[in-house]
Every structure is written in C-alpha cells, then in structure tokens.
Amino acid sequence: MVQHGSDIPIKWNAPASPKDxxxxxxxxxxxxxxxxxxxxxxxxxxxxxxxxxxxxxxxxxxxxxxxxxxxxxxxxxxxxxxxxxxxxxxxxxxxxxxxxxxxxxxxxxxxxxxxxxxxxxxxxxxxxxxxxxxxxxxxxxxxxxxxxxxxxxxxxxxxxxxxxxxxxxxxxxxxxxxxxDDWFHYGAFRQFQLDYITKQTSVKGEGDDVPRDGVDDYQIFLDAGSAGAYAEAHGLKQLAWWNRMSAHPAYDAFWQLQALDKKVAQQxxxxxxxxxxxxxxxxxxxxxxxxxxxxxxxxxxxxxxxxxxxxxxxxxxxxxxxxxxxxxxxxxxxxxxxxxxxxxxxxxxxxxxxxxxxxxxxxxxxxxxxxxxxxxxxxxxxxxCARFRDLSQIVGSVLQVAFYLTPIMWLPRSLPANVSVYLLDFNPAYHLLEIVRAPLLGQWPSAMNWGVSAALAVVGWALALFIYGRYKRRIAYWL
The missing domain is CATH 3.40.50.1820 (Alpha/Beta hydrolase fold, catalytic domain)
Incomplete structure (x- = not known):
C-alpha cells in the first residue's frame, strides 16, 4: 500500500479514556x-x-x-x-x-x-x-x-x-x-522578587524572569548598584506593582493598611x-x-x-x-x-x-x-514530659563548661589579694565550679563551705539570668 501525503493526520481525535x-x-x-x-x-x-x-x-x-x-x-x-x-x-x-x-x-x-x-x-x-x-x-x-x-x-x-x-x-x-512576608523582611527588600514581579504582572498568564546576562545573581545585583537601578535597567518601570511598591520603601500607610493580621483581629x-x-x-x-x-x-x-x-x-x-x-x-x-x-x-x-x-x-x-x-x-x-527530659543534657553541659573554665578560675590566685577577692567573691561561676572542682583535687571543704558556695552560686546565677532576661536584646546587639 502506497501512502500519499503525510503520515500525520490533519486532526487527531484521541479516544477519550474513561474517567472516575x-x-x-x-x-x-x-x-x-x-x-x-x-x-x-x-x-x-x-x-x-x-x-x-x-x-x-x-x-x-x-x-x-x-x-x-x-x-x-x-x-x-x-x-x-x-x-x-x-x-x-x-x-x-x-x-x-x-x-x-x-x-x-x-x-x-x-x-x-x-x-x-x-x-x-x-x-x-x-x-x-x-x-x-x-x-x-x-x-x-x-x-x-x-x-x-x-x-x-x-x-x-x-x-x-x-x-x-x-x-x-x-x-x-x-x-x-x-x-x-515576601517583598521585604523587616524592611530589607529581597531582590529576587523582581523575577516574580515580572512573571506575575507582565502578562495575564505566566511571564518570564527578568532577562539578564550571567548566572551569578549576587554579582549582577552588586554591579547594578541598587535594586532600583537594576529594575530601571531591566524595564520594570513598565509594571504598576513595582512602581507602587518602590514608591513606599518605608513602613507607611500603604503597607499598614494592607496588613491583614491587624484586619483579622479587627474583623x-x-x-x-x-x-x-x-x-x-x-x-x-x-x-x-x-x-x-x-x-x-x-x-x-x-x-x-x-x-x-x-x-x-x-x-x-x-x-x-x-x-x-x-x-x-x-x-x-x-x-x-x-x-x-x-x-x-x-x-x-x-x-x-x-x-x-x-x-x-x-x-x-x-x-x-x-x-x-x-x-x-x-x-x-x-x-x-519536657520539664525534666533535658536534665541530663543540662548537667552534661554544665560539667563541660566547668571543665573548660576551671583553669580560668585559678588565674585570680596569681593576682594581688585586693583584686582577686572581688573577682572570686562576685563571680557566680567560681562558686559553682568550686563545688565540682574541689573534690577532684582532693579538697573536701566542710559542709558549711559547701552551703555558702552553693548559696552564692545560686544567688549569682539568679541575678545574672535576671539581668540577661531584662537586657538580652541589648546584650545580643553588642555581642
């Protein structure tokens, strides 16, 4: 049988498969x-x-x-x-x-x-x-x-x-x-969103990413100088959403009126x-x-x-x-x-x-x-079950800290007495470590000394944690 014309039909009607x-x-x-x-x-x-x-x-x-x-x-x-x-x-x-x-x-x-x-x-x-x-x-x-x-x-x-x-x-x-969410993270604009803006708002369906040379986006954005300069060079000023968003880089009424966490609480x-x-x-x-x-x-x-x-x-x-x-x-x-x-x-x-x-x-x-x-x-x-399940890990961590800090606790002994007394008596870590360190060195302090050391350690750490809890943001900032 000789075929005349194309093997591809003008229109192929695929048989419909049964669906459930x-x-x-x-x-x-x-x-x-x-x-x-x-x-x-x-x-x-x-x-x-x-x-x-x-x-x-x-x-x-x-x-x-x-x-x-x-x-x-x-x-x-x-x-x-x-x-x-x-x-x-x-x-x-x-x-x-x-x-x-x-x-x-x-x-x-x-x-x-x-x-x-x-x-x-x-x-x-x-x-x-x-x-x-x-x-x-x-x-x-x-x-x-x-x-x-x-x-x-x-x-x-x-x-x-x-x-x-x-x-x-x-x-x-x-x-x-x-x-x-999405555009800014606490005011930090996320440049890769420029691709999303172009894909989402340049056409009714799905558009393309921003056309650009190279594969290292970090270097591309760095060379552009700013997000605004990059957007302008790549035609985003044609897009209404980019223009509205870039006109409001601060947390002004434009963003505040759209914040849905406030709206769901109000309504x-x-x-x-x-x-x-x-x-x-x-x-x-x-x-x-x-x-x-x-x-x-x-x-x-x-x-x-x-x-x-x-x-x-x-x-x-x-x-x-x-x-x-x-x-x-x-x-x-x-x-x-x-x-x-x-x-x-x-x-x-x-x-x-x-x-x-x-x-x-x-x-x-x-x-x-x-x-x-x-x-x-x-x-x-x-x-x-969470109240006590971490106890062993906490004790292990304290012992590790004690092991590494013990040599530091010896240092004040080489200093003048009027200096070392302040470093020791007002250092909660010293009293806590003494309880662990002394027996390891064969020194067995009296029960009274143990009690005083434990009390000073507890009071010292309580004050330290209170201060940290109150000023942790400032401490974290400076650290």
Missing part, C-alpha cells in the same frame, strides 16, 4: 458582572460531599492533569482530600489566566487603597454562594485552603465570610509584605481556622504566626489554632521527610494532612467528630522528632 470523575469548567459571575474561571472536580456518584476551595493566581487549569483517576489528576497535596470524597474546586482570581477583570497584586480591601466595590473578600463570598447553589453533589458546606498567595486569598475570605464557609486553613499566608470571623507555618519558611515566616497572635490578643483564640511544622515554604503541600540533612519521623506533611488537617475539616464539613481534637497550638519539635501540643504559645507551660 467529572471535570467542569465554569465562569462564575461576581457582583459587578465580572466572571471568574473555575475548575470543579467531582467523583462519579458523589453526593452530599463538602467542597474544598482554593483561589489562586497560578492557573487553576494547570493544577489539573488529564488523568483517568481523580486522585492522579490533582496536585499532590489534594490527593488525601480526594480519597476522603471531597469535591475539589480551583479558581483563577480576578484578572489572571482564564478569569475576567483587572489583576491587582494582592488587591487591597475596599477602602482608601481600593476605591472599587469588589475585592478578594467579595469575590470569595460570591464564589462560595454560587458553588453551594449550583453544585448539586455538595452538602452546601465549603472549606478553604491555600499556601502563600493562595493563603492570602483564604485570609481575605475570612474578613467577610459566606455563611457556608465553615472552616479554613491559610498556609504560610502573605499577611504583611513589609514587616516579614474576626466565626470560621474555625488553622493557621499553618513552616519553621524554616524562607518566604512568609511572619504571616500565620502574627495573625494568630493578633486574634489571640483580641480575645478570639477559641476558634483559631496555630500549627508550626518542620517545613520550608509550602512544603506542607508536598513530601516532608527531611529538610536537607535533617531527617524527620516519616513524611511529616502527608501524615499531617491525612491525620490532622482532614479530620479537623471533617468536624465542620462532615459533622464527623475526631478522636484527637486539634489543640490550640501544635508545634513540631525538630530536636526530638515529634509534635508537641500546647494550650497557649508562647507561655510558661511546656509539655509535662
């Missing part, structure tokens, strides 16, 4: 008429199931793969939710990817910095309202989740939540972009919320902790929980068996999602009690590879 879920792409209308692109995944045969909503600027369609099984079609962090029967919903925020409207980086709440009648609080409300009215397979209950920018959208939803929003989990949310919701933070988060170390602390200070700790795991930024959404050379007790992210987060959500979305209610504060102890539960944080209480 429905994928629906809809445009959900907002109150101002703008429609937001939304992807909905529902297991075949699902009914009376809760909705897990994530609002993102990172391409909702791109988070879903064309796979026959729903579990394989979703992002890794959503697989346990799929296993538990959840309806998965992802939405492009206003102005990004498939959604209509204008995109504004972390659009401020309606007010002085946003004169329109919509923000991500109203958009989340309208989205939840549409979902519970139009997704027949749902039980009309919604939970929200998201990390980083997506965690910011969760926090914005909490400022004016729809009644159907029953539970939320902002993960490493961007809360205050100057004090400690507390009744939505049970799990604030998640990675102990090694290199991007957004500030937001979750300070939002929880602000709510606690305002008297709203009852329905707010703080979780800090052994993760870098957004590692909660992947696999977390280790952090570089530090090995944890198994996959701390997957087990946390499965054994802690989903049961917490199920309490409010499925009316399903859990055998292990989430404590007010849950923090992973990296040194001992386990989770510690607290009734408050920071506080005077510690886990019961």
């Amino acid at each position: 879920y429905d994928k629906r792409e809809v445009m959900i209308p907002m109150r101002d008429g703008i429609k937001l692109h939304t992807v909905i995944l529902i297991h075949h045969g699902a009914h009376d199931q809760p909705i897990l909503l994530e609002r993102t600027p990172y391409n909702a369609s791109g988070l879903v793969a064309d796979k026959p099984h729903m579990r394989d079609a979703v992002f890794e962090a959503d697989r346990e939710w799929v296993d538990d029967g959840y309806i998965i919903v992802m939405q492009d925020i206003r102005g990004k990817y498939g959604s209509e409207g204008d995109y504004v980086m972390s659009r401020p709440s309606i007010g002085p910095l946003n004169p329109t009648k919509t923000d991500d609080t109203t958009d989340a409300y309208d989205t939840v309202d549409w979902l519970v009215k139009n997704v027949a397979e749902s039980n009309h209950k919604v939970g929200m989740i998201g990390s980083s920018y997506d965690g910011w959208t969760v926090t914005m939803a909490l400022l004016g939540p729809h009644p159907a929003l029953k539970v939320a989990a902002p993960e490493s949310p961007m809360i205050d972009g100057w004090l400690g 507390p919701s009744n939505v049970p919320t799990m604030w998640l933070q990675g102990l090694w988060d290199q991007e957004d170390m500030y937001g979750a902790v300070h939002s929880w602390a602000a709510l606690k200070a305002a008297g709203h700790a009852d329905n707010n929980h703080l979780v800090m795991g052994p993760w870098y930024h957004s590692q909660i959404n992947g696999v977390a068996r280790n952090l570089g050379p530090l090995e944890w007790n198994g996959d701390t992210a997957t087990t946390f999602r499965r054994d802690v987060m989903i049961p917490f959500f199920n309490v409010y979305l499925k009316d399903k009690p859990t055998a292990h209610p989430l404590p007010p504060v849950l923090i992973y102890n990296p040194s001992e590879n386990h989770w510690d539960a607290f009734s408050d944080w920071p506080g005077t209480q510690t886990p019961a």
Whole structure:
C-alpha cells in the first residue's frame, strides 16, 4: 500500500479514556458582572460531599492533569482530600489566566487603597454562594485552603465570610509584605522578587524572569548598584506593582493598611481556622504566626489554632521527610494532612467528630522528632514530659563548661589579694565550679563551705539570668 501525503493526520481525535470523575469548567459571575474561571472536580456518584476551595493566581487549569483517576489528576497535596470524597474546586482570581477583570497584586480591601466595590473578600463570598447553589453533589458546606498567595486569598475570605464557609486553613499566608512576608523582611527588600514581579504582572498568564546576562545573581545585583537601578535597567518601570511598591520603601500607610493580621483581629470571623507555618519558611515566616497572635490578643483564640511544622515554604503541600540533612519521623506533611488537617475539616464539613481534637497550638519539635501540643504559645507551660527530659543534657553541659573554665578560675590566685577577692567573691561561676572542682583535687571543704558556695552560686546565677532576661536584646546587639 502506497501512502500519499503525510503520515500525520490533519486532526487527531484521541479516544477519550474513561474517567472516575467529572471535570467542569465554569465562569462564575461576581457582583459587578465580572466572571471568574473555575475548575470543579467531582467523583462519579458523589453526593452530599463538602467542597474544598482554593483561589489562586497560578492557573487553576494547570493544577489539573488529564488523568483517568481523580486522585492522579490533582496536585499532590489534594490527593488525601480526594480519597476522603471531597469535591475539589480551583479558581483563577480576578484578572489572571482564564478569569475576567483587572489583576491587582494582592488587591487591597475596599477602602482608601481600593476605591472599587469588589475585592478578594467579595469575590470569595460570591464564589462560595454560587458553588453551594449550583453544585448539586455538595452538602452546601465549603472549606478553604491555600499556601502563600493562595493563603492570602483564604485570609481575605475570612474578613467577610459566606455563611457556608465553615472552616479554613491559610498556609504560610502573605499577611504583611513589609514587616516579614515576601517583598521585604523587616524592611530589607529581597531582590529576587523582581523575577516574580515580572512573571506575575507582565502578562495575564505566566511571564518570564527578568532577562539578564550571567548566572551569578549576587554579582549582577552588586554591579547594578541598587535594586532600583537594576529594575530601571531591566524595564520594570513598565509594571504598576513595582512602581507602587518602590514608591513606599518605608513602613507607611500603604503597607499598614494592607496588613491583614491587624484586619483579622479587627474583623474576626466565626470560621474555625488553622493557621499553618513552616519553621524554616524562607518566604512568609511572619504571616500565620502574627495573625494568630493578633486574634489571640483580641480575645478570639477559641476558634483559631496555630500549627508550626518542620517545613520550608509550602512544603506542607508536598513530601516532608527531611529538610536537607535533617531527617524527620516519616513524611511529616502527608501524615499531617491525612491525620490532622482532614479530620479537623471533617468536624465542620462532615459533622464527623475526631478522636484527637486539634489543640490550640501544635508545634513540631525538630530536636526530638515529634509534635508537641500546647494550650497557649508562647507561655510558661511546656509539655509535662519536657520539664525534666533535658536534665541530663543540662548537667552534661554544665560539667563541660566547668571543665573548660576551671583553669580560668585559678588565674585570680596569681593576682594581688585586693583584686582577686572581688573577682572570686562576685563571680557566680567560681562558686559553682568550686563545688565540682574541689573534690577532684582532693579538697573536701566542710559542709558549711559547701552551703555558702552553693548559696552564692545560686544567688549569682539568679541575678545574672535576671539581668540577661531584662537586657538580652541589648546584650545580643553588642555581642
């Protein structure tokens, strides 16, 4: 048989593989008429199931793969939710990817910095309202989740939540972009964010990094002279967000009015919320902790929980068996999602009690590879077993210090008496070391001498620790 023309057909219609879920792409209308692109995944045969909503600027369609099984079609962090029967919903925020409207980086709440009648609080409300009215397979209950920018959208939803929003989990949310999240870390601008600004705001989809020669960014930024000079030389003055941000290098009203930790305390919701933070988060170390602390200070700790795991930024959404050379007790992210987060959500979305209610504060102890539960944080209480479990290490450390400092204690004896007496009597370390050193040298002081030495050591160390506790910041600064 002779083939005439190309072996490639004009159009190839691949046979559709059977799927165990429905994928629906809809445009959900907002109150101002703008429609937001939304992807909905529902297991075949699902009914009376809760909705897990994530609002993102990172391409909702791109988070879903064309796979026959729903579990394989979703992002890794959503697989346990799929296993538990959840309806998965992802939405492009206003102005990004498939959604209509204008995109504004972390659009401020309606007010002085946003004169329109919509923000991500109203958009989340309208989205939840549409979902519970139009997704027949749902039980009309919604939970929200998201990390980083997506965690910011969760926090914005909490400022004016729809009644159907029953539970939320902002993960490493961007809360205050100057004090400690993303753009500045306590005023120190992070130059590598210039790539992110360009990728995120130069086009509606995903843009490119800043074009530049060379591979050593440190040298490139050094040669530029300043972040401003670098940005101007690489065309960032065309980007509105760079212009707004660079016009406010100080912590002025521009940043303060956008700080969501203050807003959530001023406008507390009744939505049970799990604030998640990675102990090694290199991007957004500030937001979750300070939002929880602000709510606690305002008297709203009852329905707010703080979780800090052994993760870098957004590692909660992947696999977390280790952090570089530090090995944890198994996959701390997957087990946390499965054994802690989903049961917490199920309490409010499925009316399903859990055998292990989430404590007010849950923090992973990296040194001992386990989770510690607290009734408050920071506080005077510690886990019961923690009060004495470090005793052997403390004693060992004191003995090590004593061993290395003992020769120093002999030095005053070679000084004039009127000098050495002050160095010895007012040195708490000397009296403490004498108790250990004297028997080693065959000197057995009387019980009275031991008592005096011990008393002076205790009083001396108590005063030293009191002074350190009061002036530790100044001491740390000078050291």
